[in-house]
Amino acid sequence: NAGVMQNPRHLVRRRGQEARLRCSPMKGHSHVYWYRQLPEEGLKFMVYLQKENIIDESGMPKERFSAEFPKEGPSILRIQQVVRGDSAAYFCASSSDRGGGNQPQHFGDGTRLSIL
């Protein structure tokens, strides 16, 4: 399967712990996007990255959340000191061009984060 790979699929954390979500884009894709889906709400954009660069982080909370896409390895979305409101499904997407205008963004199956 050459699709977008996310792990773990499910992650349980206690309040105050850190959560690390990983995303490997499709082969040949250098553009990565993170979205969050809350129950009964649509997918909301969080951050857009290219290798070693954050291009747009306008949808990401300024505190506790960070993202990276290193030269080698997967993209990481990191949430520090998690709170109950962070419980959601986090989806990663990738594309071969900027924004996916010519070739669409393809999504992984998400990480479902639960905060106890």
Place this chain on the structure above:
Amino acid sequence: EDQVTQSPEALRLQEGESSSLNCSYTVSGLRGLFWYRQDPGKGPEFLFTLYSAGEEKEKERLKATLTKKESFLHITAPKPEDSATYLCAVLPYNTDKLIFGTGTRLQVFP
């Protein structure tokens, strides 16, 4: 403000009963409109991209159309395996992020 509204929220169809899902949008400039299918516990699966008013795309029992203000996803003679949530998203010119609607949850009964 860029916005996407989908209707209805939920739709129940008998197998073979054709219908349409609506996606209304307001966007400063449209780079593309996208339809995705999402099954429970899965990520969105890409279906179609539409770029300009009047454009149509087809795949099996699905046909997507686009006007300057809305898009329709027509489902002809649906089968139970078409049951899913269908998501509409727009990509504005001035950004690289998709703006999603909340989806239409489709259930097709045999």
